[in-house]
Amino acid sequence: MKYIDEFRDGRLAGQLAAAIAAEVDPGRSYNLMEFCGGHTHAISRYGVADLLPPVVRMVHGPGCPVCVLPIGRVDLGVALALEHRVVLCTYGDCLRVPASNGLSLLKAKARGGDVRMVYSPADALKVAQAEPGREVVFFAIGFETTTPPTALVIQQAARLGLKNFSVVCNHVLTPAAITNILESPEVRRLGTLPLDGFIGPAHVSTIIGSRPYEFFAEEYRKPVVIAGFEPLDVMQAILMLVRQINEGRAEVENEFTRAVTRDGNLKAQALVSEVFELRRSFEWRGLGVVPYSALRIREAYRAFDAESRFGLQAKTVADNKACECGAILRGVKHPRDCKVFGTVCTPENPIGSCMVSSEGACAAYYSYGRFREIPVVAV
Amino acid sequence: MCLAIPVRVVELSSASMAVVDLDGIRKEISLALVDGVQVGDYVIMHVGYALARLDREEAERTLALFAAVPAGGA
Amino acid sequence: MSGVRADYVRPLDIKHGRVDLSHGAGGRAMAQLVEQLFAAAFHNEWLAQRNDQALLPRPEGRIVMSTDCHVVSPLFFPGGDIGCLSVHGTINDVAMAGARPLYLAAGFILEEGFALADLKRIVDSMAGAACEAGVPIVTGDTKVVEAGKGDGVFITTTGVGVVPSGITISGDRARPGDRIVLSGTVGDHGMAVMSQRESLAFGTDLRSDTAALHGLVAAMIDAVPEVRVLRDPTRGGLATTLNEIAAQSGVGMVIEEAAVPVQRQVQAACEFLGLDPLYVANEGKLVAIVPADRAERLLQTMRAHPLGRQAAPIGEVIEDAHHFVQMRTRFGGKRNVDWLAGDQLPRIC
Numbered sequence: 001m002k003y004i005d006e007f008r009d010g011r012l013a014g015q016l017a018a019a020i021a022a023e024v025d026p027g028r029s030y031n032l033m034e035f036c037g038g039h040t041h042a043i044s045r046y047g048v049a050d051l052l053p054p055v056v057r058m059v060h061g062p063g064c065p066v067c068v069l070p071i072g073r074v075d076l077g078v079a080l081a082l083e084h085r086v087v088l089c090t091y092g093d094c095l096r097v098p099a100s101n102g103l104s105l106l107k108a109k110a111r112g113g114d115v116r117m118v119y120s121p122a123d124a125l126k127v128a129q130a131e132p133g134r135e136v137v138f139f140a141i142g143f144e145t146t147t148p149p150t151a152l153v154i155q156q157a158a159r160l161g162l163k164n165f166s167v168v169c170n171h172v173l174t175p176a177a178i179t180n181i182l183e184s185p186e187v188r189r190l191g192t193l194p195l196d197g198f199i200g201p202a203h204v205s206t207i208i209g210s211r212p213y214e215f216f217a218e219e220y221r222k223p224v225v226i227a228g229f230e231p232l233d234v235m236q237a238i239l240m241l242v243r244q245i246n247e248g249r250a251e252v253e254n255e256f257t258r259a260v261t262r263d264g265n266l267k268a269q270a271l272v273s274e275v276f277e278l279r280r281s282f283e284w285r286g287l288g289v290v291p292y293s294a295l296r297i298r299e300a301y302r303a304f305d306a307e308s309r310f311g312l313q314a315k316t317v318a319d320n321k322a323c324e325c326g327a328i329l330r331g332v333k334h335p336r337d338c339k340v341f342g343t344v345c346t347p348e349n350p351i352g353s354c355m356v357s358s359e360g361a362c363a364a365y366y367s368y369g370r371f372r373e374i375p376v377v378a379v
Numbered sequence: 380m381c382l383a384i385p386v387r388v389v390e391l392s393s394a395s396m397a398v399v400d401l402d403g404i405r406k407e408i409s410l411a412l413v414d415g416v417q418v419g420d421y422v423i424m425h426v427g428y429a430l431a432r433l434d435r436e437e438a439e440r441t442l443a444l445f446a447a448v449p450a451g452g453a
Numbered sequence: 454m455s456g457v458r459a460d461y462v463r464p465l466d467i468k469h470g471r472v473d474l475s476h477g478a479g480g481r482a483m484a485q486l487v488e489q490l491f492a493a494a495f496h497n498e499w500l501a502q503r504n505d506q507a508l509l510p511r512p513e514g515r516i517v518m519s520t521d522c523h524v525v526s527p528l529f530f531p532g533g534d535i536g537c538l539s540v541h542g543t544i545n546d547v548a549m550a551g552a553r554p555l556y557l558a559a560g561f562i563l564e565e566g567f568a569l570a571d572l573k574r575i576v577d578s579m580a581g582a583a584c585e586a587g588v589p590i591v592t593g594d595t596k597v598v599e600a601g602k603g604d605g606v607f608i609t610t611t612g613v614g615v616v617p618s619g620i621t622i623s624g625d626r627a628r629p630g631d632r633i634v635l636s637g638t639v640g641d642h643g644m645a646v647m648s649q650r651e652s653l654a655f656g657t658d659l660r661s662d663t664a665a666l667h668g669l670v671a672a673m674i675d676a677v678p679e680v681r682v683l684r685d686p687t688r689g690g691l692a693t694t695l696n697e698i699a700a701q702s703g704v705g706m707v708i709e710e711a712a713v714p715v716q717r718q719v720q721a722a723c724e725f726l727g728l729d730p731l732y733v734a735n736e737g738k739l740v741a742i743v744p745a746d747r748a749e750r751l752l753q754t755m756r757a758h759p760l761g762r763q764a765a766p767i768g769e770v771i772e773d774a775h776h777f778v779q780m781r782t783r784f785g786g787k788r789n790v791d792w793l794a795g796d797q798l799p800r801i802c
Contacts, residue, residue, distance in 0.1 A: 001384075001401055001402050001717075001720065001721055001724065002385070002387070002421070003385040003421060003433060003438055004384065004385060004724065006442055007442070008783060008784055009445075010711075010782075010783055010784050010785045012445045012446060012448075013784050013785045014785060015445070015446075015448050016445060016448055017785075019448045019449065036381075037802055038381060038382065038802070044788060045782070045788060046782045046783075046784040046785075046786050046788070047781075047782050047784065047785070047786020047787045047788045048784070048786050049786065050785065050786035050787055051784075051785055051786055064802060065802055066802055091426075091800070091801045091802075092798035092799045092800050092801070093798070093800045093801055093802050095798060096795060096798070116652075117652070117653075117798070117799070118652050119426065119427060119652050119653050119726070119799065119801075120426045120427030120428070120652075121426065121427075122409065122427055123427075123652045142381065142801065142802070143381065145381035145383065145425055145430065146381060146425065146426060146801065148412050148428070148430070149409075149412075149425070149426050149427070149428045152409070152411050152412070152428070201381075202381075202383075203381040203383045203423065203425060203430065204381065206383075206423060206430050206431040207430060207431075228441075229383075231784050232445055233441075236441075236444065236445060239448070255441070257434065257437040257440070257441060258433050258434045258435070258437040258438040258441060259385075259423050259430075259431050259433055259434070260431075265412060265413070265430060265431055267412060267413070267414065268412045268430070271412070347791075348795070357800075357802060358800070359802060366791070367789060367791045368788040368789050368791070369788065369789065370777070370789055370791075371775075371777050371779055371787070371788075371789050381801065381802060382727045382800060382801055382802060384724050384725065398656075401721040401724065401725065402717045402718055402720065402721035403657060403658070403717065403718040403721060404655050404656065404657050404718055404721040404722050404725060405655060405656030405657065406655045406656065406725065425801070426801050
């Protein structure tokens with residue numbers, strides 16, 4: 001596959017690994033956070049950790065929109081399906097997220113809820129057009145990458161004058177989450193952030209550009225390298241971060257130049273601000289309440305806002321006390337440090353947000369990396 | 380966190396839709412977020428929408444960067 | 454005087470007719486359905502006797518029996534349908550014990566309203582598959598459920614076969630040092646079926662790999678009777694099958710990603726939907742575990758057979774108290790290939 005396979009070349013991986021090993025200062029540690037769940041997934045799925053020197057520690061961040069979706073928001077979807085009897089259209093990622101009362105969207109389907117998996121928000125719109133007698137609701141999740149498509153279908157629904165289509169908007173924002181991490185209580189307590197640099201999200205950046213990260217680099221004096229999703233991209237970004245750290249620089253660099261520019265996709269950005277506005281605050285699972293971190297549908301498009309159409313109010317549902325996701329999402333603890341990791345909390349039975357999606361820190365580590373801790377007679 | 384892949388545009392099917400191809404798999408997606416896409420271009424596709432055009436020169440430059448890394452470091 | 458024959462019975466309207474509740478009621482309508490649709494397609498000496506059971510000669514050897522329920526949706530997909538799938542699936546389960554399949558039984562649960570034309574297509578496909586495989590369907594049953602209580606048709610097939618003497622093949626026989634061999638490309642069936650699913654649909658010429666593997670198995674155990682394990686990686690894919698065997702045998706495994714054959718279109722389709730080909734269903738492939746010194750011979754034998762042309766050695770069995778299946782990725786690093794937590798779902802994140 002063009003522009004995919006070349007970026008997975010194992011031979012070049014070896015070269016990059018050697019370069020990183022040669023350039024790290026063995027006397028210090030490099031704690032690098034990959035913000036984005038897709039990077040967490042790539043690192044785990046390709047075993048990138050095997051190719052890094054031990055002084056480079058990858059810390060998995062909260063950039064997984066499924067992981068940070070609060071239980072109370074999933075409950076809205078369940079209620080829409082079971083109580084309001086709508087056709088609830090959702091991405092596959094949300095189907096198994098455990099909600100309250102032992103339910104999930106998949107379990108709601110088993111109880112007779114009309115829950116349908118879609119590949120694209122356009123498909124949800126098609127369902128609304130095909131079934132004018134039913135209320136159709138699209139359960140929208142995602143960071144800035146996924147928001148413009150939702151904006152488009154809302155505009156299309158308005159143009160078509162659809163009376164039976166609405167959206168539950170759970171879209172969240174990357175810069176707000178990064179700020180939250182940089183300002184976490186551990187920082188105040190320890191006086192220092194246990195992170196030396198960030199790998200910036202790939203596809204979020206195609207939309208928002210590299211400009212928004214300049215603030216973090218300046219304000220917090222931490223380097224940011226925006227990286228593509230393939231493992232070679234990640235390794236190149238790690239090399240670039242190592243160099244910045246060694247040279248005492250704190251700049252925004254772009255490794256993913258084939259898809260990311262400084263300005264980003266201005267057309268998509270304009271579209272999003274036409275349809276959405278900032279929520280003053282939003283609860284993130286694992287991070288708590290974060291100000292100006294999420295979007296809601298503007299007044300002009302209120303007719304397509306499922307929360308107002310159905311009078312929905314999301315309740316706060318606390319996570320299990322033993323769950324360490326909050327600390328893990330901030331890079332302060334490792335999944336291993338959680339008492340319930342791998343025993344009570346597994347991908348089959350996720351207790352907290354980091355285990356809920358395959359790219360959550362705990363799920364990725366459990367599925368792909370458990371063998372590292374347990375000595376195996378390897379070949 | 381966002382599964383998006385580079386795909387090749389093989390046909391412009393209407394004002395804002397295109398058929399794209401990835402190694403023989405075809406899908407019709409929306410071009411509403413990206414202007415000026417031509418047949419033969421590569422776009423980054425996410426949930427059935429093109430997010431950006433892939434800059435092929437930059438892609439080659441990046442690959443060259445990987446290959447140029449000296450095995451023993453700077 | 455009427456020109457109609459005295460013994461005239463109105464034939465089943467296969468072109469336009471639909472299944473109704475009378476077809477499962479045991480009366481004349483059902484007899485007609487069995488006679489004109491099922492028995493006509495599956496015709497053999499046992500069905501010709503019109504009994505509720507088949508009287509079979511005692512086979513020589515240890516008897517193997519297996520049963521499979523088929524609920525695939527859509528019923529018709531590129532490369533096959535629920536009919537031939539149900540024949541191949543049970544033949545393969547019997548064959549994975551090293552047995553030669555002898556007879557099949559087939560049970561149908563039909564939904565009221567199901568088009569007879571579609572039923573005929575499915576039954577003809579089953580008949581063709583059974584005939585090609587040389588394994589007759591000797592007995593069966595049909596029931597009809599009310600509209601809304603079935604997915605068109607559910608099929609259950611049961612097969613019996615015999616194992617040649619000297620052959621012991623079982624999931625608990627893998628030993629450290631053994632080699633793991635795969636008969637061909639993975640992910641074909643699952644992605645071909647997925648390409649037809651509403652909303653996920655994509656344009657492709659991918660076809661299901663559904664096939665009866667007993668001929669391949671017979672050739673394999675004839676050349677290499679020391680084969681320890683055979684299994685076909687159906688639901689849950691290769692990864693699930695390897696984990697099952699590792700757990701059953703109390704061993705670990707290490708496989709090479711680059712060695713697992715995957716068609717380019719399957720890889721691309723998986724990229725589209727965020728799926729891993731290792732977990733996608735196959736219906737015409739098998740995994741064999743064999744002592745290291747017999748691996749080359751086994752590969753030669755498999756590659757000489759039409760269903761094993763792309764047979765490849767993909768890894769080996771090791772000692773591991775945790776029964777992990779590990780994989781060296783194409784990229785160079787290692788990772789676990791874990792059990793699936795439920796069906797793999799397409800993702801956007």
